[in-house]
Amino acid sequence: MKFTLTKTLTLLLCAFVLSACLKDEVDVSISHYTKEELQTLSQYLDLPEFRDRYRVDLADHLKNRGAVTPAINDAKATLGRVLFYDTKLSLTEETSCASCHDQRLAFSDDKAFSEGINGQLTKRNSLPLAATANFSSSYDDPSSFGGTVGFFWDERARTISGQSELTIQDDIEMGMDLDDLTVRLADVDYYEVLFRRAYGDEAVTKDRILTAIEEFVNAFVSTNSPFDEGMNMVGLQDQDFPNFTDQENFGKALFMENCASCHPSDMSTPIGRNVANNGLDLVYEDKGMGDIFPDGAFNGVFKVPFLRNVELTGPYMHDGRFETLEEVIEHYSTGIQNHENLADELRDANGNARQFNFSQEEKAALVAFLKTVTDDSFAEDVRYSDPFKK
Numbered sequence: 001m002k003f004t005l006t007k008t009l010t011l012l013l014c015a016f017v018l019s020a021c022l023k024d025e026v027d028v029s030i031s032h033y034t035k036e037e038l039q040t041l042s043q044y045l046d047l048p049e050f051r052d053r054y055r056v057d058l059a060d061h062l063k064n065r066g067a068v069t070p071a072i073n074d075a076k077a078t079l080g081r082v083l084f085y086d087t088k089l090s091l092t093e094e095t096s097c098a099s100c101h102d103q104r105l106a107f108s109d110d111k112a113f114s115e116g117i118n119g120q121l122t123k124r125n126s127l128p129l130a131a132t133a134n135f136s137s138s139y140d141d142p143s144s145f146g147g148t149v150g151f152f153w154d155e156r157a158r159t160i161s162g163q164s165e166l167t168i169q170d171d172i173e174m175g176m177d178l179d180d181l182t183v184r185l186a187d188v189d190y191y192e193v194l195f196r197r198a199y200g201d202e203a204v205t206k207d208r209i210l211t212a213i214e215e216f217v218n219a220f221v222s223t224n225s226p227f228d229e230g231m232n233m234v235g236l237q238d239q240d241f242p243n244f245t246d247q248e249n250f251g252k253a254l255f256m257e258n259c260a261s262c263h264p265s266d267m268s269t270p271i272g273r274n275v276a277n278n279g280l281d282l283v284y285e286d287k288g289m290g291d292i293f294p295d296g297a298f299n300g301v302f303k304v305p306f307l308r309n310v311e312l313t314g315p316y317m318h319d320g321r322f323e324t325l326e327e328v329i330e331h332y333s334t335g336i337q338n339h340e341n342l343a344d345e346l347r348d349a350n351g352n353a354r355q356f357n358f359s360q361e362e363k364a365a366l367v368a369f370l371k372t373v374t375d376d377s378f379a380e381d382v383r384y385s386d387p388f389k390k
Helices: 002-028 033-043 074-085 162-167 178-186 189-199 204-216 226-234 247-259 325-335 360-375
Strands: none
Touching: 033 189, 033 247, 074 189, 074 204, 162 178, 178 204, 178 360, 204 247, 226 360, 247 360
């Protein structure tokens, strides 16, 4: 009798636990959309029934330094993903944000100048959006991870939403008035669903459009490269990485000695220069920041880009003049022009343009090192891919 009662109680307990587990499993698998919403979305989009998560996850070496990243709202990021790839955002409905920012290229373009509406070419090369670890400067808060950095080659935008607003309304790139865009998108049934899920109602506003794009781009975290793996192992840039070849470690040492005064040594934190003249020319047809500040001190001064995924982002410089990393290194080795605004880091003791005169072995090592900051997993992550059905 005692054994039977004990056995019965045990079976009841197991049944209770199993029931609780099944209940938890059901709760977890609740769809983010109604059946009707899914039918609407599925006509145009390949979006999962259970919404993608866009949680920001940094490499350990950055978290160990106290890096803080913004929380991503998955519903807004999902809306932002659709907006990013939608040609409806351009006046002629022929270009999208992704037209100039290809995920496979770390969200850059493989052309010197990208094609905008009506066959027009952009004024400058498209900067990669996944070159940084994270764009927390969308919050314009110096205490956030990465501090504040500007966007575009002349850094005229301070936030992602500011960058998006200027791009969408640019006469060459997308040419779309944002007020007109809100009217256009309000008539699209899949946006009725996505705006309601992101914001609680179907209202399409300028701020909501820009915030959603910002949320999506803010999730472009790319810290899963061999360089990050080595940093996680060692924690210091000036030590050899166990996962590197001898050539890659040699290239890393050369980079830290010669390049890290302008480009951040951890490939993430903007320590060094945000903008600089790097001696491309003696006379600049495109004056860069000099077009914004006409006193002459900023002529030929452009953004100093982050180098994450740099292997994927050619051609290089603001005008895409260099096709390969080898050409870039050759410029610093023998081609720096003695412009009046040349960065101090590129001058010798006499104030003249410094030529680094790298040997062939050093040039090859630098290229090998720069390829270690490529994050292949990011370039293939389906969460950032085109959601539109072909």
